Amino acid sequence: MLYLPATKGKHPAPQARPAAGAEALVHPIYARLLRMLLQQAAIDSDRVLAAAALDWNQLLTTEQRLPRDTVIRLVQAAMQATGKPWLGLELGDQAPVSAHGPLGYAAVTAPDLQHCLMVLGRYGPVREDSFSWSFQMRPEGGTLQVIDRLDWGSARSFVLDTMAAALVRVLHAAVGSLPAGLRLDVPLPRPAWVAHYERALPLPLQFGQPTLALHVPAAALRLPLLGADARAHAAACHECDAALAELVQSSMAQRVSSLLGHTPEGSYPRLPDIAAQCEVSERTLMRRLALEGTSFQQLLDAHQQSRTLWLLQHTSDSVEDIAGRLGYTDTSNFSRTVKRWFGYTPSALRKGTLSTAPA
Known part of the structure; x- marks a missing residue:
């Protein structure tokens, strides 16, 4: 029987923005492939890896993902060595x-x-x-x-x-x-x-x-x-399901994001509601999110931004209707909020018009 992932009714995933030092969780295979590229260009790949405090022998055998700061140092060193933006x-x-x-x-x-x-x-x-x-x-x-x-x-x-x-x-x-x-x-x-x-x-x-x-x-x-x-599709999807469940369990930000993603439009939960659903105290929730480089308000803002962008670019609903669906009673306030988030007015963000919108 064909295995198909259930996505009906699922909102776009929130656009959370962790703090500068947060983990990016980039799989090491991409760093391995980057080293291959450097070698093909006759560049000292070990020196580039060293700039990011990476060792090839360890990188070749580890499955531990790379944090953001390591990735940035690696990218900077590789682009400088190749001269290729x-x-x-x-x-x-x-x-x-x-x-x-x-x-x-x-x-x-x-x-x-x-x-x-x-x-x-x-x-x-x-x-x-x-x-x-x-x-x-x-x-x-x-x-x-x-x-x-x-x-x-x-x-x-x-x-x-x-x-x-x-x-x-x-x-x-x-x-x-x-x-x-x-x-x-x-x-x-x-x-x-x-x-x-x-x-x-x-x-x-x-x-x-x-x-x-x-x-x-x-x-x-x-x-x-x-x-x-x-058969192969079902097996791969089941493996992805297991990995996704593990990812959500290991990250409080992912759990909160998932809960926000299933929230009805215009009815956003408060911090106490989310803490109760996560079965932790409000203080524990705030502390764990802070350790992951984010906060409840950042995640909520990210969800609202993502949903706003989708409705503006992929529906023909009026700006007034979209504002109402997102819980805004004042369309002017909604427009000001959108401009603050994206740097564009709601009308400029409508599909097909952004390329000509003023900065």
């Missing part, structure tokens, strides 16, 4: 499906492209927990949205480029070619080296967008996958 594109394009573990296998063994994207939207945190993942359907197609939850500082463009190129490679491997009608939103300014984007990501690109988002037309969602395999 587009290095993240090369890393993502090089990563095989197997590099993404059970997530990659679950994606490419799904029956069609829609379910492949559903898998990525549901289980993305299993491989990359520094991003919020969601897949949403609409009449004209579907959108996989990936929001960076962490302040990556100088490494942000590298991390986003790697994510974008890796996603495109997975889709290419799953279908055999990139379907017509795809579009990728990139939350970075258009760079001077855009030609490297066009080579690594051969699909229409829209720079300056609020999030990384892959838009897929309805016809493409029905495309069958080359490696569709119901």
Whole structure:
């Protein structure tokens, strides 16, 4: 029997932003692949690793994930050594499906492209927990949205480029070619080296967008996958379920985010309500969130921001209706809040208008 992840009624994952020193939980295989890239370019990879206090022999055998600060130091050293601001594109394009573990296998063994994207939207945190993942359907197609939850500082463009190129490679491997009608939103300014984007990501690109988002037309969602395999898909999804459950249990921020994600629109719980559902005291909840580099208010704000962005860009509801659905009685106050969050008015954030919106 085909195993399909349940996503109906699920809101986009919150865009929490932990503090600067928080763990990014990046799997070490991506650092291993980066070393391979450096070696191919005849660069002293051990010196680059040393700049991030990493040792190749340990990196080769460990499964312990890398914290944010280590990743940033590694990226800075690698980009300085190569002189390539587009290095993240090369890393993502090089990563095989197997590099993404059970997530990659679950994606490419799904029956069609829609379910492949559903898998990525549901289980993305299993491989990359520094991003919020969601897949949403609409009449004209579907959108996989990936929001960076962490302040990556100088490494942000590298991390986003790697994510974008890796996603495109997975889709290419799953279908055999990139379907017509795809579009990728990139939350970075258009760079001077855009030609490297066009080579690594051969699909229409829209720079300056609020999030990384892959838009897929309805016809493409029905495309069958080359490696569709119901038994293998079920096994990979079950493995992802187990990993996701472990991730949620180990992170109080993830538990709170999950509870907020299932909250009805306009009815947001208070701190005491969430503490009770997590079976801890308010003080314990605040302390554990602080240790993870965030707070209840940050997580609540992130959920509201994510939901606001989705409703503005993927529904035809009026700004007044959206404000009401999110619990705002004053549309002007809602507009001011949106401008403070994103730097754009609600009308500018509407789908298809952001690229021409004033800064």
